[in-house]
Amino acid sequence: MNNHAWLLLGLFMAALLLLVRPLGIYIARVMMMENHATLVSRFEVAVFRACGFQRDEDMGWLKYALALLLFNALGLLAVYSLQRLQLWLPLNPQGMVNVSPDSAFNTAVSFVTNTNWQGYGGESTMGYLVQMLGLTVQNFLSAATGIAVAIALIRGFARHSNAGIGNAWADLFRATTWILLPLSLVFALFLASQGVIQNLDAYQELTTLEVTKYDNPRLDTDGQPLKDDKGNAVTEPATTPTQTLPMGPVASQEAIKMLGTNGGGFFNANSSHPFENPTPLVNFLQMLSIFLIPGALCIAFGCIVGDERQGWTLLAAMALLFVTFAIAAIGFEQEGNPLLAQVGVGETTSVSTTALTDGNMEGKETRFGIADSALFATITTAASCGAVNSMHDSFTPLGGAVPLVMIQLGEVVFGGVGSGLYGMLIFAVLAVFIAGLMIGRTPEYLGKKIESHEMKMTSIAILATPLLVLVGTAIAVMTEAGRAGIANPGAHGFAEILYALSSAANNNGSAFAGLSVNTPFYNGLLATAMWFGRFAVIVPVLAMAGSLAAKKRIFVTAGTLPTHGPLFVTLLIGVVLLVGLLNYVPALALGPLIEHLVLWSAH
Amino acid sequence: MKTLLRPAISLFVLLSLVTGVLYPFLVTGVARIAFPAAAGGSLIIKDGQPIGSALIGQNFSDPKYFWGRPSATAPQPYNAAASSGSNQGPLNPALADAVKGRVEALHAADPGNQRPIPIDLVTASASGLDPHISPAAADYQAERVARARHLETKAVRQLVAANTEGRDLGVFGEARVHVLRLNLALDALAP
Known part of the structure; x- marks a missing residue:
């Protein structure tokens, strides 16, 4: 890493840490709003009554989970229908034809599950009505679903001897209206002022x-x-x-695409497209907006459980993992591709004072260069965003392994909006369980005993995604239809498939995009991975929230393992890495590791 | 289940209208009034006609113009209606072949130039629509362009400098040269 890259990374972390606390406190306040006297509160009560529910109605975990599933199923239906009917609907000046059933289903699952995997090219497939009323809406609602689940789990820890974990409708409404919407409005207008297009004109x-x-x-x-x-x-x-x-209402979608860690581009080239991401300054703010809410939710967690240190501890574990991987990615990309030096290409420094011409520029934009591209790639995969400002498929083998590994760690390094926090809390529960085994005491976290039911739910939540990834990859490489999509020969072709399944099951959405995935085989396989990768985690998390909320609070004694401070941060990082590596090292060895060895020995 | 259906549908419809209709229309309306040029695609207008966007690159292959980044869009390069990178992996023989072909084209257009070629001039951009090249890539081409237009190399270099911008706020991104603006300036200087 050169000095510029260090400065960039330092500025990014400083800006992020400055912003998360005020936003975290705000999130805690609006999600836990209980004061009936305020104007906002009276407005909420009126809206809720019109929608047919009471704000104070507390739901048990099962009802909460059913409500979320029903709400998301409606989203699925809406996005699918809009795509299948778009030719006959308004706001389609290019006359985009109706999307095929398998692609429409894949895209609907993808946007509902906050994955935003794209088998289609936006500018050549989707009319403006689908982009706005279908995709933009799910950019909001899938993020709101994530926040709702995270808040429900936090309530599980914060409450005691209580049958309920909150009201799903109120949580969805509040996350959308008071958190995502105002931030998006401000960000969208900023983006539009910088050159991100926003109109409804024909191309x-x-x-x-x-x-x-x-x-x-x-x-x-x-x-x-x-x-x-x-x-x-x-x-x-x-x-x-x-x-x-191409034209279209891009800025409004771009803002929530980043803030909601969605990542589905308006255009095929996503955030490398100059109309989505016109300048390096916009790029920096897009990177910040990806981590903003996942980071702030850690603080909100600390606030709600009444011990801010607990939130900072999770945030510290996330930040340390992230910085380590970011340094690796930037370093590998700055190394460049040794094969290209042999065909008479190299650096000249006669006028350039930057290191731009150094490194692997295939699939990267000039305005971003190496450092801003590799940093973006790490951020977008650490968080389950999946937007890209450079083509991960063209990264060096180990540079491309960084995003792949970040996804495979289970999207808990900041992670998705809400999903990153509940994912990390699952790992925290596993960490206290392992520590409890080592010191021979009943594990407890935040005053709640961790017992067999919690550990069962933790195991399901942690093992569901690796199972989907590895079984899905095996199916794809064993079938003709799966192998037909491969674009690059050798170990890289296997990495393309492994990346696709990892991205889908962990709800990231970025890709080694050479793989041709707009086929009935991949649309079906990846939609399955996305749906279960999302809800096979959410349901056990809510079940755990329910059982935690019902438990009595036990008091801290001298024998209680403190779950804040450097020791617990280390333990948590260790558990995250251990689980991730144990699951994926063999698969990674067949892909990026072999490719790395071949590349440098060929050189 | 029945008790969940009414709130689910009402809330879904309400939030869809707010985030999928009200919000994008509000942003469109405000952007139209406050930043019409930026929200409309940052068009470059000449004689009343749009001749390009300041954000979207165009294809150049004539020796008298500065060439931009190679573009992997299909079927033609710089096809703004179908943005795309090459997605070629580092070991893909097609990548080495493509780079070799681009090196040969650069050498054929400027046989005397034996300097090493800046990497961004022979590798495809991520979007296929990159409007910029690095200052090094512009400098590499300056003598060829000057010769083709019977200009002093110094005059061409001055134009390059005038169309170069540094990192945003000194730290973000990389220094870059705007290829379309530079070529428009060249046409204005020596048609």
Whole structure:
């Protein structure tokens, strides 16, 4: 890492740590709002009554889980229907055709589960109504679902001898209206001022300075590209004097895409597209906005359980893991691709005072360079965001392994909005359990005994995603339909599949995007991984919240393991790494590790 | 279940209207009034006609123009209606072949230039629409462009400098040269 990269990383962490506490306190206040006298409160009560429920109605964990599932199922139906009917609906100036059933289903699951995996290219598939009323809405509601689950789990710790874990409707409403919406509104307007487009116009065709000459692939009568005897595409020379600029309501979606750790791009190229991410300054704020709410929720957790140190402890474990991996990613990408040096490409420093021309620039934008791209890649995968400002498929083997490993750790290093916190709390419970075994005492966390029911739920929540990833990868590499999607030969092709399943099951959404996934096989497989990767964690987490809330509080004694401070941070990091590595080292060895060895020995 | 259905549907419809209609229309309305150019695509207008966007790169292959980053969009490069990177892995033979081809094209357009080629000039960008190249990549091409336009190299270098911006606020991103603006300035200086 060069000095510039250190400065960038330092500024990022400083800005983040400054922002999380005020926002965390605010989140704790609005989610736990119990004062009936305020204007906001009276407004809420009126809205809730109109929607057919009472604010003070406390739900047991099962009812809470059913409510969330029902709410998300409605989202699934809405996003699917809008895509299947878009040609006949308004706000579709490009006349985008109806999306195929398998792709529409995959995308609906993807956006409802906060994964935002994309098998389609946005600018060539989705009309504006789908983008707004389908996708933007789920950007909000899937994030609100995450916050609701996290708050319900926190209530499990904060309450005692109580049958309920809160009201799902009130939690969803508050997370959307008082947290996500105001932040998005401000951020969207800032983005629009910086060049992120925001309009409902038709695409704009213009005449370029130079006529573009290119080889156009010839199509047969079915519209499929023709191939010659050797399997190469048959092309004919063609020219075009024009360029077509896409348009659309991008800024409003971009803001919640980052703040809600969604990551689904308006355009195919996601946050590397200049209309989504026009300048390095915007890029920096996009990175901050990914970690903002997951970081703040740690503080909100501390506030609600009445001991802020507990929140800072989780945040410290997340921050240390994140910084270590970010340094690795930037370092590997700055090393560059040794094979390209052999074909007469290298650095010249005659005018450049930056290190831009050093390193692996394939799939990266000039304005971001190496450091801002590798840092973004680490952030977007540490959090379950999945936006990309550079193409992870073209990263160096170990540079690309960093995002892959960040995903495989279970999206708990900041993680998704809400899901990162409840994921990390699950690991904290596992950590006190392991520590309890070592010192021979009944494990307890925040005054609650951790017993067999909690450990069963913890095990399900922790093991569900690795199971989906590894079984899914095995199915894909064993079937013709799975192998057909591979774009890069050798170990990298396997890494593409492993990345796709890891990303889907952990609800990240980024990709080694060379893999052709818009096929019925991958649309079905990945949709399954996304749905169960989301709800096979949420349901046990809520079940645990229910049993914790019902328990009596036990008091701290001299024998209680403190769950704050450096010792617990170390223990927590150890548990996260141990579980992650035990699950995935064999698979990683077959992908990025082999590729790394081959690359440097070829050199 | 029945008791859950009414609140689920009412809340879903309410929040959909707020976040999927009210919110994007509000942002569109305010952006239209407050930042019409930025929200409309940062168009560059010449003689009343849009000739490009300040944010989206265009394809250049004539020796008299500065060339931008290679673009992996299909079917033609810099196809703004289908943004995409190459997604070629570091060991993919197709990547080495593509880079070799780009090196040969640069050498063919400027046979005397034996300097090492800046990496961004031979690797595809992430979006395929990158409007910038590094200052090093512009400097590498300055003599070729000057020769093709019968200009002093110094004059061309001055234009490059005028179209170069540093890191945002001195720390974010990288220094870069705006290829379309630079080529427009060249056309204005020596058509």
